[in-house]
Amino acid sequence: MPLTTEQESRNLLKRHRKARFFALFCAAITWSSVVLLAVLLYQVSIEGFRWLDWQFISSFPSRFPERAGIKSALVGTIWLISLVALISIPVGVSTALYLEEFAGKGKISKIIEVNIANLAGVPSIVYGILGLAIFVRFFALERSLISGALTMSLLILPVIIIASREAIKTVPQGIRNAAYSLGATKWQTTWAHVLPASFPGIMTGVILALSRAIGETAPLIMIGAMTFVAFLPEGPMDSFTAMPIQIYNWVSRPQEEFHQLAAAGIIVLLAVLLIMNATAIFIRNRTERRMK
Amino acid sequence: MSQFPDSTLAEQNLQMSKKSVLELRNVNIFYSDNQAVNDVSFNIRRNKITAIIGPSGCGKSTLLRSLNRMNDFVDGARVEGELIFADENLYGSGVDAVEVRRRIGMVFQKPNPFPKSIYNNISWGPLINGYKDSTDELVERSLKQAALWEEVKDRLHESALNLSGGQQQRLCIARALAMEPEVLLMDEPCSALDPISTARIEDLLFELKSSYTIVIVTHNMQQAARISDYTAFMEMGDLIEFNVTKKIFTRPAMKRTEEYVTGRFG
Numbered sequence: 001m002p003l004t005t006e007q008e009s010r011n012l013l014k015r016h017r018k019a020r021f022f023a024l025f026c027a028a029i030t031w032s033s034v035v036l037l038a039v040l041l042y043q044v045s046i047e048g049f050r051w052l053d054w055q056f057i058s059s060f061p062s063r064f065p066e067r068a069g070i071k072s073a074l075v076g077t078i079w080l081i082s083l084v085a086l087i088s089i090p091v092g093v094s095t096a097l098y099l100e101e102f103a104g105k106g107k108i109s110k111i112i113e114v115n116i117a118n119l120a121g122v123p124s125i126v127y128g129i130l131g132l133a134i135f136v137r138f139f140a141l142e143r144s145l146i147s148g149a150l151t152m153s154l155l156i157l158p159v160i161i162i163a164s165r166e167a168i169k170t171v172p173q174g175i176r177n178a179a180y181s182l183g184a185t186k187w188q189t190t191w192a193h194v195l196p197a198s199f200p201g202i203m204t205g206v207i208l209a210l211s212r213a214i215g216e217t218a219p220l221i222m223i224g225a226m227t228f229v230a231f232l233p234e235g236p237m238d239s240f241t242a243m244p245i246q247i248y249n250w251v252s253r254p255q256e257e258f259h260q261l262a263a264a265g266i267i268v269l270l271a272v273l274l275i276m277n278a279t280a281i282f283i284r285n286r287t288e289r290r291m292k
Numbered sequence: 293m294s295q296f297p298d299s300t301l302a303e304q305n306l307q308m309s310k311k312s313v314l315e316l317r318n319v320n321i322f323y324s325d326n327q328a329v330n331d332v333s334f335n336i337r338r339n340k341i342t343a344i345i346g347p348s349g350c351g352k353s354t355l356l357r358s359l360n361r362m363n364d365f366v367d368g369a370r371v372e373g374e375l376i377f378a379d380e381n382l383y384g385s386g387v388d389a390v391e392v393r394r395r396i397g398m399v400f401q402k403p404n405p406f407p408k409s410i411y412n413n414i415s416w417g418p419l420i421n422g423y424k425d426s427t428d429e430l431v432e433r434s435l436k437q438a439a440l441w442e443e444v445k446d447r448l449h450e451s452a453l454n455l456s457g458g459q460q461q462r463l464c465i466a467r468a469l470a471m472e473p474e475v476l477l478m479d480e481p482c483s484a485l486d487p488i489s490t491a492r493i494e495d496l497l498f499e500l501k502s503s504y505t506i507v508i509v510t511h512n513m514q515q516a517a518r519i520s521d522y523t524a525f526m527e528m529g530d531l532i533e534f535n536v537t538k539k540i541f542t543r544p545a546m547k548r549t550e551e552y553v554t555g556r557f558g
Contacts, residue, residue, distance in 0.1 A: 105367065174404030178464070181362065182417030182471055183394025192416065193406060 041270075048263025056264055060230040061246065065257035070265050072229040073246035076145070077214060077272065079233055080242055083149035084156070084213050089206055091153070092160030093195075096202075099161075100168040101190050120158035127155040128222025136223050143224040146236040151219050156209035163205020167198035196287070203284040207277050214273055217244040243269045313338045313475055313505045314359065314396075315376040321354050324368035327529060328354045331373070334524055334534040336475070341497060341506045343520035343537065345513060347552070351529040352509045356477050359507065360396035361389040377475075394421055397473030401480045403460035405452035405467075410435075410444050413452045413463055414470045421471070430470055438466035439496050458489025465496065469504075476500070478508040482515065494519050513553055517541045525549045 004012065059069025103109050131151025141147040171194050179189035220242055227249040229241040243265060250262035312335035321329035329351040336342050344352040354363065361382060363369040375382040382392055406413050414434050415427040423430070431448065435441040440462040444455070452463055461481060468476055478497075482490040497506060497519050510516050516523055516537065523540040525533045525548075533540060533549045544550045 172404070174400060174402055175406060176365075177362065177398075177400055178404045178406060178467070179416075180365070181360065181393055181398035181400075182467065183390050183421050184417070185390055188420050192420070197407060 044263045044266050047260050048265070048267050051260050051264040052267055056261075057268065061228055061249075065255065065261055068250075068258075068261055070243065070246060070268055072232060073241050073243045073265070074268060074272070075232050076225075076229070076240040077243045077269075079145050079236075079240060080148055080152065081210060081214055081276070083145060083236060084152045085206075085210060087149060088153040088156055088160055088209065088213075092157050092206075092209075093164050093202060095157075096161050096164030096168055097190060097195070100165050101186065101194060116158050116161050120162060123218075124155055124216055125218040125222060127151055128219030130154065131219055131223045142237070143226070143239050144237045145233055145240045147223050148220055148225055148240065148242070149236070151223055152213045152216060155216065155219060156213050159209040159212065160202075160205050163208065164198070164202045167201025167205065168194060170201060171197045200284045200288045203280055203287075207280045207284075210280075211273055211277060214276070215244055215269070217248050220245055221248075243272070311338050312336060313377065314507075315374075317374040317376065319355070319358065319371065319373035319375060321351070321358055321363065322368075322370045322372075323354075323366065329358070330529045332526075332531040333373075334531065336505060336507055337522065338505050339501055339503070340521040341501055341508060341519055342522045342524065343516035344507065344509045344524045344526060345511075345516045345552075346526035346532075348511075350526045352524075352526050353479055355526070356479055356507060356509045357398075359475070359477055360393050360398055362393070362398065364389055394471060395473055396475045396477060397468035397471055398477040398479070399461070399464050399468055399481045402484050403457055403464055405455070405460050405463050407451065407453055409449045410452050410455070410463060411448040413467050417467060417471050434466040434470040435463075437469050437500065438462045439492065439499075440466055456489075458485050458492060461485060461489065461493060462496065465493070469500075473504070475505045475507065478506065480509055480511055483511060490515075513541075513555075517553075525552060527552070 314336040
């Protein structure tokens, strides 16, 4: 007797064909976005590459394209992202820990949870308006780096909180039980076991969130980051510009040369982003390895 | 008087060993509105192994977890009655649950080593509780007590997650022993292990009996019969019978007990 009848084998063939089709479909979708990205990058590099030299990185903006550079925007962005990380990581992770480990699972937690999820979808310009009203005006922080950083932190906090909560949720209850059964307090359990075990997941959320922050323009325009800055910020209270704003500014000028400068700016922005993410992923993988 | 010359000593030993470490008096446990344990009273004797047996959902794990206040973490769990340990009610108002868990250790159903090195798994508990001496010695002693030292002594600083399931469970026992608990609670410690690892842990429990008091919840009646001195049989939250293990398995007083231990149900 054959393993399968004719009817069955025809049916099986159809199912296999379906599976192959689905795999192909997914691959096509994946590659189409990769190709799109590659084309975009190619376009940008063709345009911007010949402007990309040390002079471009080490010069302040100028009316003359051949003398213009991205120095103040680059330093501004590094300042901004460092401050944003400094503010949003502790606040976001603490909030996530509180909601997961300490707060009860009552109605209020549920309301907070829904609200945070909704906040993640609010347009960034709205955060800009909020930042303008609260930080720039009400707290009179002026159009400074710290205003920008606080606004940007608000913008990415929901992402950090949600990702951190998910990471904390995946820590097996057994680890908590083990710690408690050894006479550990809640704090000792959280600090020594829950936090380290969820660290890789938290880092993933932080990477995503900071990557978003580094490219955001709208809230910074709203709170009034300057577009022409011929000095470097020396402290969080100084006014500043950032790379997306500088790029936006160059793109909106009529001269073709400035458009190419914008492309060069995009390359620098992407490079900074890559370095930042690579560092974060390196740290994450190292801790992940240590845990195994 | 007895025919043995050292009768007084023997009697004293008997007295000592009969002394209870933990006394359960009319213990009721609720999850929100459901009662999981009904009015259970019995004594847990020093340096003996007490087994709690019964069909699934009979409340035996719930009862065990109430002995070191691990139920505190379950939303809506409530314990009534008295659990007397060191002359104090474990649920009394002045009693700190953290202190209770320090003195009454626990080994869980699924091996749950910390994702850290073998060494750190053992030393962490004592360190956070203010242990000041050299932890090297403590780690070695605990691992030896748990019969794991020979297998891991050359890789103390490797991750505990690389160990086999049976080794992980013995590591968890060693971790609990490092705290030198007065009572060691075990919640079906062998249910996730193969027969060889199970046998090793049973041998281990036998040795540990001389210095520790052990309460073990088990699904496996042969295991209870093999290793325990006292057995509590529970059903539907009620304590049906509590007695010397031999009695429970040979001449039980209750019909339900007999039916269960002879495998007619459950």
